[in-house]
Amino acid sequence: MSYVDEVYDRVVKQNPGEAEFHQAVKEVLDSLRLVIDANEEKYRKLGLLERIVEPERIISFRVPWVDDQGNVQVNKGYRVQFNSAIGPYKGGLRLHPSVNQGILKFLGFEQVFKNSLTGLPIGGGKGGSNFDPKGKSDREVMAFCQSFMTELSKYIGADQDVPAGDIGVGAREIGFLYGQYKRLTGLYEGVLTGKGLNYGGSLVRTQATGYGLVYILDEMLKHNGKDLKGKSVVISGSGNVAIYAAEKAEQLGAVVVALSDSSGYIYDKDGINLDLVKEIKEVRRGRIKEYTDVVKTAVFTEGKGIWTIPCDIALPCATQNELDLEDAKTLKKNGCFAVAEGANMPSTREATDFFLENEMYFMPGKAANAGGVATSALEMSQNSQRLSWTFEEVDEKLHQIMVNIYQKAADAAERYGVKGNYVAGANIAGFEKVVDAMMAQGIV
Incomplete structure (x- = not known):
């Protein structure tokens, strides 16, 4: 059995019932066979694939909050910190009834390669809750977000893990989350992206x-x-x-x-x-x-x-x-x-x-769809430098990043003899950067 097949079988066995995660891993590993087969002995000895498909850390917690009728509700909260080889964990928070650990592992795994493709120094992560903001009052959403951040704040930071928005998490939710983070830590830092323009957000982030x-x-x-x-x-x-x-x-x-x-x-x-x-x-x-x-x-x-x-x-x-x-x-x-x-x-x-x-x-x-996280990383840069770029400046940087991503995917596909296959090209280009960083940093 090939190294790819061994690792995929291991993923299925060790992560039962997580169909989306299995699907994402199989799609990536299958398209990487050309690279992995060429380096099988070295990768196998270093356990590289086993490490790249296993999150570095999964945080799971309860989120109790009080609804408008005075009743206590309890949701599940998660943060999957998947890979930090090339930078702090970066990836959205999703609030939707479908959220579970398997969905977030699939999203976090994809995020590792997506973030690598941007060329920016950001690792991959994902988080969220099965809370549904639809039909909730602003006060209920605030109560949930404050409770969620009370736990999450222990595990994130501007140079550690920088969440963003995703499905169900827009400007309102980011504002409530950021306010609670500041209250708990006393820090005014670029720990969340997608913030309002008047408190550290970036133009073009919505678009x-x-x-x-x-x-x-x-x-x-x-x-x-x-x-x-x-x-x-x-x-x-x-x-x-x-x-x-x-x-x-x-x-x-x-x-x-x-x-x-x-x-x-x-x-x-x-x-x-x-x-x-x-x-x-x-x-x-x-x-x-x-x-x-x-x-x-x-x-x-x-x-x-x-x-x-x-x-x-x-x-x-x-x-x-x-x-x-x-x-x-x-x-x-x-x-x-x-x-x-x-x-x-x-x-x-x-x-x-x-x-x-x-x-x-x-x-x-x-x-x-890497433009969103790329602009989040640009927001992080602006926060670190205490700068605010114009719409045109951010848009031009975004445009250039996307042109570069196309070039990386196209070049990698051509290098491995599958010209025009941007699935293989994107996976190979994203994988190569992460793996090189992992090998340089030893067994971590």
Whole structure:
């Protein structure tokens, strides 16, 4: 049995019931076979794969808080500190009922390679809770965040672990978390990113993941003789990533015709009115269906099915495993030639394989959605230097980082004889940097 297969079997055996984590590890290790097989003796002797698939630390804790009726509620809180070989742990906090240890291990594992690709000195981590902020009052969210941070504050710091936002954690939640961290530690430091602009936040952070996704998509298309201008785009989701991917795609001349949320999707053949979507989702915190109350020519369809809409380019920006093999086949049949992932692992393994086998241009999430964490790291830099850069300065740095990520993935794929396979390229490029750092630091 090969070293890769041995380590994967070990992961499955030692982490039962964590399907998403198994999936992420298998996808990465399979695409790294070329590198690992060439260095098997050295890697095996150093236990490198065993170390890279095992988090350095997992913190699990209870989060008690009082609701508006005076009742005590209890949620589970986690922080998975996966790998700090190239810098302090960096990765979001997710508040959603689906959060469990296995989901966070998958996200933390992916984050290690994503952060490595940015070229910035940040390791990988992830955290969160099964608390659902939807339908909660501001006071309830504050009570939860203060309780959560009371425990988490013992394990994080500007040079140790710097969490950010993720699903369910926006400006409101970051503010409450940061306020409690300061109260507990007496420190005013860059320990959280995604902060408000008036207390250490960075311009472009809200737009960063969506903008970065389109920057790397544009780079991939250019290098393959294609262009975004005039192309039809379907985007799943309607949160920050989807909204700002749509905004940047439209700025570059594409036509975004569909967006979705957990209730269903809207199709507007004339192109989505983003100002209206922002009003519904960011101001009113409403449902995407409300779009059709204003735009009568748009159509809302309940449930899944957004990938049945014909398009040139698909950008899955909602959640893991939202796009399966049948969706991939439908996209191809309807003329889609490029897919770039705004969410973390939104395409199943079978869908990813289909894209590659059918020579569609496919950019995986760890490369395509790295703009968010890259801009978080830029926020850390500004905090350390007590500086504040302009929107244009941060946007230009973000654009250059995404261009560099494309180049790293493309170069690594070509070096190992799989030109155009950006899945393998991104994994190899991210892996090489982390492994070199781990070997240099000895057995830690």
